[in-house]
Amino acid sequence: MERTAGDQIPEFNKKQAAAAGVGLSGMTSLGLGGHRTKLEVLVIILVAVFIIGGTEFLLTLFKVPHYVLPKPSQIIMALFTEWKFLWPHLLITLYELFVGFAIGGSIGFIMAAVITQFPFVEKVVTPYILLLVTTPMLALVPLLILRFGFGSEPRIIAVALASGPMVMINSATGFRRVDLAKIALARSFGASTLQIFTKIRIPMAMPMIIVGLMVGSIFGLLTTIGAEMVGGAEGLGNRLTYYSALIRMPQFFAIILILAILGISIYVFFYWLGKRWAGWEA
Amino acid sequence: MNETKVRKAHAPEASAPIKMVVDRATKYYQTTTGLVHALDNVSLEVREGEFLCILGPSGCGKTTLLWSMGGLHELSGGEIRLGAEKITKPHPEIAMIFQDANLLPWRNLEGNINLPFELKRVAPDRQRIRQLLDRVGLTGFENKFPRELSGGMQQRASIVRSLSVNPSVLLMDEPFGALDAFTRDEMNLLIQEIWMETRKTIAFVTHSIAEAIFLADRVVVMSARPGRITSIYDVDIPRPRPVEIQTRPEFIERVLKIKSRIEHGRGPAPGLAIT
Numbered sequence: 001m002e003r004t005a006g007d008q009i010p011e012f013n014k015k016q017a018a019a020a021g022v023g024l025s026g027m028t029s030l031g032l033g034g035h036r037t038k039l040e041v042l043v044i045i046l047v048a049v050f051i052i053g054g055t056e057f058l059l060t061l062f063k064v065p066h067y068v069l070p071k072p073s074q075i076i077m078a079l080f081t082e083w084k085f086l087w088p089h090l091l092i093t094l095y096e097l098f099v100g101f102a103i104g105g106s107i108g109f110i111m112a113a114v115i116t117q118f119p120f121v122e123k124v125v126t127p128y129i130l131l132l133v134t135t136p137m138l139a140l141v142p143l144l145i146l147r148f149g150f151g152s153e154p155r156i157i158a159v160a161l162a163s164g165p166m167v168m169i170n171s172a173t174g175f176r177r178v179d180l181a182k183i184a185l186a187r188s189f190g191a192s193t194l195q196i197f198t199k200i201r202i203p204m205a206m207p208m209i210i211v212g213l214m215v216g217s218i219f220g221l222l223t224t225i226g227a228e229m230v231g232g233a234e235g236l237g238n239r240l241t242y243y244s245a246l247i248r249m250p251q252f253f254a255i256i257l258i259l260a261i262l263g264i265s266i267y268v269f270f271y272w273l274g275k276r277w278a279g280w281e282a
Numbered sequence: 283m284n285e286t287k288v289r290k291a292h293a294p295e296a297s298a299p300i301k302m303v304v305d306r307a308t309k310y311y312q313t314t315t316g317l318v319h320a321l322d323n324v325s326l327e328v329r330e331g332e333f334l335c336i337l338g339p340s341g342c343g344k345t346t347l348l349w350s351m352g353g354l355h356e357l358s359g360g361e362i363r364l365g366a367e368k369i370t371k372p373h374p375e376i377a378m379i380f381q382d383a384n385l386l387p388w389r390n391l392e393g394n395i396n397l398p399f400e401l402k403r404v405a406p407d408r409q410r411i412r413q414l415l416d417r418v419g420l421t422g423f424e425n426k427f428p429r430e431l432s433g434g435m436q437q438r439a440s441i442v443r444s445l446s447v448n449p450s451v452l453l454m455d456e457p458f459g460a461l462d463a464f465t466r467d468e469m470n471l472l473i474q475e476i477w478m479e480t481r482k483t484i485a486f487v488t489h490s491i492a493e494a495i496f497l498a499d500r501v502v503v504m505s506a507r508p509g510r511i512t513s514i515y516d517v518d519i520p521r522p523r524p525v526e527i528q529t530r531p532e533f534i535e536r537v538l539k540i541k542s543r544i545e546h547g548r549g550p551a552p553g554l555a556i557t
Contacts, residue, residue: 181384184354188378189398189447199400203388280388280427 078250100159108167163216170212174205214270308359322508335498343509383436
């Protein structure tokens with residue numbers, strides 16, 4: 001501990017300190033952790049091999065039946081054999097997630113951009129947004145099904161309601177980080193209000209906007225799957241209830257594997273986006 | 283002491299036409315604790331091609347004055363004119379240089395320098411930018427981001443950004459205040475050279491007496507609460523002024539004289555020309 005501290009250049013730069021407070025820093029600490037050495041990659045792979053291999057070995061050793069816990073090899077097999085039945089459901093899940101998130105995310109972003117310009121409106125609206133953030137939108141799905149039927153609509157609405165407020169609340173935090181000197185700079189070169197918004201306010205808020213999009217999309221995924229489990233006959237969430245009802249556990253876990261990969265992909269995508277568009281801060 | 287000509291008629295640019303006029307500028311700020319009287323009846327003339335330093339303790343309204351001259355602040359009373367034109371909003375002939383360089387951290391150096399052109403919706407003047415970058419020694423750093431540059435380099439980039447649009451007036455708001463003493467000397471030399479080459483009209487806010495005397499044709503001294511001008515000193519030291527000049531007894535005498543004037547309240551001393 002002391003040695004590593006001594007090896008670093010003692011730089012107590014105020015900008016670094018400021019950057020640690022907000023923005024992508026939470027993402028990076030959670031995150032892929034920047035550069036890895038070859039050794040670290042090797043160890044990560046070894047741990048994965050150990051866990052998967054160990055599970056396979058123990059389940060075989062203790063003769064655990066596949067309907068209690070399937071072996072990793074059975075899950076992989078099921079993934080390949082069932083794929084032709086699963087991919088239409090994957091497409092439906094992706095469609096609902098994408099459309100719901102696009103609607104919720106855009107509305108959330110626009111609302112954040114607008115209300116942060118009017119402190120009074122912001123104070124009035126914030127409690128309601130908090131209510132939307134903290135209430136599980138899944139609870140609304142049965143109600144929405146009554147109104148919109150068993151199609152994609154109720155699920156899309158639920159996804160929008162779950163992801164929108166997340167995007168909004170984080171983006172609003174970003175838009176509130178005004179740097180008056182930077183706005184004055186733009187104005188001194190004759191910038192219009194719109195130009196100040198597009199060239200100063202949005203880039204300034206970008207780290208928090210991306211955090212909002214990431215959290216919002218993950219919440220959207222949760223809500224999509226949950227809503228599909230509640231009702232209807234399609235989507236990966238529906239397949240989960242279907243296979244568990246038939247006690248076809250390898251297929252059930254194959255879907256869990258797909259969902260895990262989906263979640264990780266979303267995370268990696270926004271991590272990459274953050275590096276690209278908001279890397280100046282992290 | 284004897285070199286500090288306080289009769290303003292003897293400054294080298296005394297015959298030059300008036301570039302900017304601050305006419306009885308008064309400014310109140312509304313804060314949560316009440317009204318703050320930031321500027322009180324400040325009148326000032328900036329001559330064409332002059333290097334004017336505005337000197338004063340923190341909170342004396344010198345930044346308010348400069349921002350008002352840049353059209354970024356509305357005045358509560360009085361007016362500011364550029365030539366015959368009243369300044370109410372930012373003017374294309376006036377460029378500002380801010381504290382801590384004020385570069386946009388999400389843009390690289392080239393992007394930062396292109397900003398004024400983007401905002402004005404015109405193509406960047408590549409040749410001029412290249413010459414300026416070369417002049418301040420930043421050629422080859424176009425793709426670097428602000429965090430990769432030292433404080434001095436950042437401020438040099440911001441000078442290029444402001445000069446790239448070829449303004450006739452430069453307003454500089456404590457631009458070198460955050461730099462270390464060595465970099466600051468370096469930057470003072472650079473801005474002196476640039477001023478001598480371009481003959482821009484410069485108004486330069488600082489709280490360093492030595493910096494003000496080193497750079498200025500005239501030093502405007504302000505007092506705080508309410509901000510008003512207490513005295514104006516002509517500095518007739520020939521240029522180019524080397525950094526070492528700051529250690530000479532005559533220079534130190536000038537510094538001490540202004541210092542004592544600031545410390546001894548706001549009343550004009552006999553024999554000093556007061557505006």
